[in-house]
Amino acid sequence: MGLEASYRNISDGNLKKLKSVYGIEDTCPVGVESKEQEPDIVLDIGKLWELLHFVFTGEGGNKTTGAFPLGMAVMGEVVVEGSSELLMYTTKSKMKDIVSALEAFEIEEALKKLNLEACITANLYPGIRSQTDLDGIKPELQTCFDAMKAFYRKILEADTNVIITIS
Incomplete structure (x- = not known):
């Protein structure tokens, strides 16, 4: 497993409260409730996040690349320390760059270049140990990429932030 x-998606008010809870930013007054109504924008890519991050950045493991829009798309802009699960967020100021990077990314070419040796060396999950494994997972990666691109377009249109949980 x-x-x-x-x-x-997460509103500005709720992101501010999250930051306050984790000591990232303590400017949110105690007891203030957010009245912001958040549209329900959700993406679940399951276990393929690490492999998709590798396709985007060439990095395996739980490395974050907050300086690069494609890395941010998968692993967020800021890691929240002290959470019981891996928790990250990306502010809405980064969404235009993320959407532009996703729209410019040539997923078909990247998947053609994705090779077995690189996946084994990076020790990516899910465990890819044969060319058959790799060939079988490429269509799923294409689907994840398409879903992620659509998700971030909706986020940009809604003018909201993103919270990412990996557990």
């Missing part, structure tokens, strides 16, 4: 990634 591997770790699964879930992406969800």
Whole structure:
């Protein structure tokens, strides 16, 4: 069983409260409730987040690449320390760059270049140990990519932030 990634929109007010809870930013007054109504924008790419991150960045493991839009798309802009699960967020100021990077990314070419040796060396989950494994997972990666691109377009349109949980 591997770790699964879930992406969800989060309003400015609720992000501010989250930051306050984890000591990232303590400017949110105690007891203030957010009245912001968040549209329900959710993406679940399951266990393929690490492999998709590898396709985007060439990095395996739980490495974050907050400086790069494609890395941010998968692993977020900021890691929240002190959470019982891997928790990250990305502010809405980064969404235009993420959407542009996703729209410019040539997934078909990247999947053609994805090779077995690189996947084994990076020790990616799910465990890819044969060319058959790799060939079988490429269509799923294409589907994840398409879903992620659609998700971030909706996030940009809604002018909201993203919270990512990997557990």
